[in-house]
Amino acid sequence: MTQNINRWKRFAPLFLLMLPGLIYLIINNYLPMFGMIIAFKDINFAKGILGSDWIGFKNFEYLFKTTDAYIITRNTLLYNGAFIIINTIGALVIAILLNEIRKKVFQRFYQSVVILPHLISMVIVSYLVFAMLSSESGLINKSILPLLGLDEVSWYSSKEYWPYILTIVNIWKGIGFLSVVYLASIVGIDTEYYEAATLDGASKWQQIRTITIPLIMPVITIMTLLAIGRIFYSDFGLFYQVPMDSGVLSETTNVIDTYVYRALMNLGDIGMSSAAGVYQSLVGFVLVILSNYAVRKFNRENALF
Amino acid sequence: MVDNGKWISRISHIVLMSFSIACLFPFVLLIISSLSSEQSIINNGYSFFPEQFSLKAYAYLWDHWGELGRAYGITIFITVFGTAASLAITSMLAYPMSRSDIPLKNFWAFLVFFTMLFNGGLVPTYLIYTQLLEIKNTIWALIIPGLLMNGFHVLLVRTFFMTSIPPALIEAAQIDGAGEIKAFYKIVLPLSLPIMATIGLFEAIMYWNDWFNGMTYVTDPKLFSIQNILNRIITDIQFLSNNSNLSSAASEAIAEMPTTSVRMAIAVVGVLPILIAYPFFQKYFIKGITIGAVK
Numbered sequence: 001m002t003q004n005i006n007r008w009k010r011f012a013p014l015f016l017l018m019l020p021g022l023i024y025l026i027i028n029n030y031l032p033m034f035g036m037i038i039a040f041k042d043i044n045f046a047k048g049i050l051g052s053d054w055i056g057f058k059n060f061e062y063l064f065k066t067t068d069a070y071i072i073t074r075n076t077l078l079y080n081g082a083f084i085i086i087n088t089i090g091a092l093v094i095a096i097l098l099n100e101i102r103k104k105v106f107q108r109f110y111q112s113v114v115i116l117p118h119l120i121s122m123v124i125v126s127y128l129v130f131a132m133l134s135s136e137s138g139l140i141n142k143s144i145l146p147l148l149g150l151d152e153v154s155w156y157s158s159k160e161y162w163p164y165i166l167t168i169v170n171i172w173k174g175i176g177f178l179s180v181v182y183l184a185s186i187v188g189i190d191t192e193y194y195e196a197a198t199l200d201g202a203s204k205w206q207q208i209r210t211i212t213i214p215l216i217m218p219v220i221t222i223m224t225l226l227a228i229g230r231i232f233y234s235d236f237g238l239f240y241q242v243p244m245d246s247g248v249l250s251e252t253t254n255v256i257d258t259y260v261y262r263a264l265m266n267l268g269d270i271g272m273s274s275a276a277g278v279y280q281s282l283v284g285f286v287l288v289i290l291s292n293y294a295v296r297k298f299n300r301e302n303a304l305f
Numbered sequence: 306m307v308d309n310g311k312w313i314s315r316i317s318h319i320v321l322m323s324f325s326i327a328c329l330f331p332f333v334l335l336i337i338s339s340l341s342s343e344q345s346i347i348n349n350g351y352s353f354f355p356e357q358f359s360l361k362a363y364a365y366l367w368d369h370w371g372e373l374g375r376a377y378g379i380t381i382f383i384t385v386f387g388t389a390a391s392l393a394i395t396s397m398l399a400y401p402m403s404r405s406d407i408p409l410k411n412f413w414a415f416l417v418f419f420t421m422l423f424n425g426g427l428v429p430t431y432l433i434y435t436q437l438l439e440i441k442n443t444i445w446a447l448i449i450p451g452l453l454m455n456g457f458h459v460l461l462v463r464t465f466f467m468t469s470i471p472p473a474l475i476e477a478a479q480i481d482g483a484g485e486i487k488a489f490y491k492i493v494l495p496l497s498l499p500i501m502a503t504i505g506l507f508e509a510i511m512y513w514n515d516w517f518n519g520m521t522y523v524t525d526p527k528l529f530s531i532q533n534i535l536n537r538i539i540t541d542i543q544f545l546s547n548n549s550n551l552s553s554a555a556s557e558a559i560a561e562m563p564t565t566s567v568r569m570a571i572a573v574v575g576v577l578p579i580l581i582a583y584p585f586f587q588k589y590f591i592k593g594i595t596i597g598a599v600k
């Protein structure tokens with residue numbers, strides 16, 4: 001017993017070091033997890049959060065009765081699904097091509113440029129998109145469409161175009177990042193493979209197909225499975241800032257994250273927003289666990305846990 | 306086969322050059338638009354080849370330097386202070402976790418790791434920060450929620466401590482009479498400069514770019530960061546004029562404010578520091594991405 005106390009005493013300075021970080025984890029992460037109970041309550045601030053009445057699954061019933069629940073789930077899954085496929089293929093192409101650039105100066109230049117959009121905040125991105133799409137003064141309406149002999153489009157009130165616009169913006173912003181990840185693993189491939197293949201007379205294209213892609217397949221699989229694990233979460237800024245929070249566009253731009261935000265901040269509807277938030281957290285958690293399980297089956301070393 | 310290689314290399318240059326142009330041209334359009342005269346934007350829209358250049362938009366922003374300068378000050382403060390605080394609490398949490406002799410070793414690791422898998426979502430987080438901690442409309446709202454410490458960074462730093470700091474060094478320091486805390490900041494931290502620099506860079510970019518906390522927890526324009534000003538102006542171009550304390554003579558001048566170019570000029574003011582600094586840190590930025598990805 002005394003030995004045990006001594007042991008803890010010895011480590012007291014180390015625990016002291018951990019204290020600020022642990023307090024932050026409690027405030028920022030663990031308290032909100034317990035706070036998820038508010039989705040099962042009829043929140044009344046006069047009674048306080050703990051004192052409010054329990055209402056079971058009422059909030060969830062209301063939520064799933066609306067068409068919103070279907071729309072936001074559909075949009076979240078379809079957008080993220082498309083992003084995963086397009087970004088993976090695009091980033092692979094960029095990474096393979098970057099690897100073919102022999103002059104280091106050029107390689108570094110291209111790499112720095114394609115990663116630049118990743119560095120910019122979504123608010124800035126929404127300005128860049130606005131310069132293109134603004135009805136009165138956008139580059140597309142004023143310069144490009146007339147050049148093609150087409151009529152002007154009122155982009156910010158035409159919801160049918162937004163799946164394409166958001167996908168393009170997402171590629172533009174995200175592909176450089178992913179290609180840097182893939183390039184790092186391509187560079188790690190032993191050059192002897194390529195030397196042997198060249199001696200055997202394999203063309204560049206054959207080398208890419210039979211050496212590069214198979215050898216980085218583990219990284220591709222893992223990055224993709226991890227992305228699938230997060231398929232229930234969206235890039236909030238992309239869906240909130242880029243369409244400029246426009247209500248007319250909500251059918252094609254509303255995702256779970258934006259729905260929760262608007263229900264809380266604009267409508268003050270704690271019941272609905274917390275129910276949607278719990279729905280996202282729980283399904284998201286199950287997906288993370290499942291995708292990690294898949295990674296584990298595939299390659300134990302690369303699993304998160 | 307030599308020909309084949311040349312052909313691939315040529316294609317690579319063409320594709321990468323096109324994609325690089327696609328990455329850069331929105332920024333070029335933004336800068337040229339901010340320098341276009343109001344009339345040429347009204348006639349031809351934002352364009353790479355305006356009929357007439359003008360510095361009016363920047364002159365207008367100069368008149369509002371009060372608000373913009375304050376917002377810049379806030380952005381710089383939260384970036385510097387937030388990054389420093391974040392590095393401190395991240396390394397302080399990660400170091401004991403990296404020690405093989407710490408009691409409950411696996412429990413601490415799980416506690417951090419679990420936050421990467423599961424979170425309570427916006428609503429409870431918002432209520433805890435606003436109702437329990439009453440953080441709304443304070444500078445803390447821009448620093449603390451979500452950004453101050455990141456579980457992934459804690460685990461990265463822990464791995465660095467475990468693999469790159471020889472335990473013998475720490476033992477030697479303790480034999481020389483240094484306590485745990487002294488050993489941490491005299492020996493462990495100085496040896497961890499590379500990982501601290503990498504994480505610090507990512508934290509700094511996160512703070513510099515953050516608009517979410519300001520949009521969510523701050524309604525007082527005096528506390529707006531540059532990102533929040535931008536966020537506000539894209540929908541409410543009058544925002545600067547409404548919030549300025551200029552004399553009435555000056556506010557008359559605002560009536561002829563070059564709206565469309567000002568919009569672009571303010572975005573330039575927001576993004577230029579990053580564009581200028583980028584060449585100097587891009588090497589570390591790219592290295593950091595690969596460290597994070599291969600964990």
